[in-house]
Amino acid sequence: MDQLLEMAGIVSDIIWGPFVLIPLLLGVGVFLTIRLRLLQLLRLPHALWLALVRRKEDSSVEGDISHYQALSTALAATVGVGNIAGAALAIGVGGPGALFWMWVIGIFGMATKYSEALLGVKYRRTDAKGEQSGGPMYYLKYGIKGGFGTFLGVAFAVFGAIAAFGIGNGTQANTVAQQVSSVTPLQPWVIGLVLMILSGGVILGGIKSIGRVASGLVPIMIIGYVGICLLVLIANWQALLPAFQLVFTDAFTGTSAVGGFAGAGVMLAIQMGFARGIFSNESGLGTGGIAAAAAKTKEPVRQAMVSMTQTFIDTIIVVSMTCLVIIVTGVWRGDEAEDGSLLTSQAMTEGLGAISPGFGAAGAYIVAASVAVFAFSTLLGWAYYGERCVEFLGGRKLVLPYRLVFIVIIFIGSVASLDSVWLFSDIANGLMALPNLVGLLLLSPVVVAESKRFFGHPNWRDPDAVMDDVRS
Secondary structure, eight states: OHHHHHHHHHHHHHHTSTTTHHHHHHHHHHHHHHHTTSHHHHTHHHHHIIIIIOOOOOTTSSOSBOHHHHHHHHHHHHSSHIIIIIHHHHHHHHOTHHHHHHHHHHHHHHHHHHHHHHHHHHTOEEOTTSOEEOSHHHHHHHHSOSHHHHHHHHHHHHHHHHHTTIIIIIHHHHHHHHHHHHHSSOOHHHHHHHHHHHHHHHHTTHHHHHHHHHHHHHHHHHHHHHHHHHHHHHHTGGGHHHHHHHHHHHTTTOOOSTTGGGOSOHHHHHHHHHHHHHHHHOTTTSHHHHHHTTBSOSOHHHHHHHHHHHHIIIIIIIIHHHHHHHHHHTGGGSTTTTOHHHHHHHHHHHHHHTTOHHHHHTHHHHHHHHHHHHHHHHHHHHHHHHHHHHHHHHOGGGHHHHHHHHHHHHHHHHHSOOTTHHHHHHHHHHHHHHHHHHHHHHHHHHHHHHHHHHHTSTTTTOTTSOOHHHHO
């Protein structure tokens, strides 16, 4: 087992090292940002308006859920343990500078997410049950002609179906069980059983059930968590400006908590920032294209704008809240630097304690509750991603068996020893990202052409505008 873990560590270091995914993720994001002319920033206000204010759907077009439910499903899958434990781990190991690199990958990742969603809608297909199936496996196969595109599509689907049990299942269930059992008398198996039953009831209902639950749950959990973090930042406002200074200076000096101020160099901050950032917002993994493909829409660009707000909300808002709470309270320098959930819990306890000792005592319970809700929503989103991958590989007949196995793994993950689950999740994420990023580069002309067509229309800001004349 030790040899296996050692080999896995070597593979992870190669994939997430300075010569593979780090330059590829950043390079693709920069490339798409240039080709799209900073679209993710210039169109962000309108995209947020479409996503959060105007949520009307067109029931006359193909799709399974509204564009808001598609966004909520994507947010449900990404706003999970990575936003609490993963972000904290990045700061604990890579130092405050890791947050800067999470911002970098988040901003450029918005262009990546935009492109994934656009292609997901454009190349989607209708499955045997009449539901929409889309995502990298489809736009790789049908957008890139020949055997190479098929190979990339199959590779993504295989890695995606497997990765769902790690990033979207094992890490989530195990963290919930450990976190909740640490503040309550409940045993991990009891927590796992409850989580399995609740998740199973939604997952078995398919994307419409997942979309309904996500659209109701996601706004409450994000607003609640961000609100609590803001309380901590307000209570510790004097440390806020120095915290931002640390973020920017340490991004280029490599200060880390592990090993003291000697640190492990700038590369560790970059590596942790990119790895944990992509674990959190999933830009580059292609999963956003799977959720977007289920939306009721006839316009790929409009759904792409809605989808790119997921990365903004996830990384620029939620992840930043977690990291800033940890930095302003100073707990990132402590002995718990390599335990993400414990680090966030300690930060909440100390931060809220600055308001009142009673509030401080509630810190651990707040983090436990946040982890439970965040992880529950992630289980729902990734169950859908996994089933779309197996549906691509073997047809609709594999969907129900996959759902059942996924539900059982929730319980197993909650009681098993998963000390190295983050390591294997990073590997699985990397293997998913590679074919998707190659495909995005090859299909970038399609993304640019669709964007020019849409934004060239005089009424593109009007969601009710008829776009058929532009398509002709």
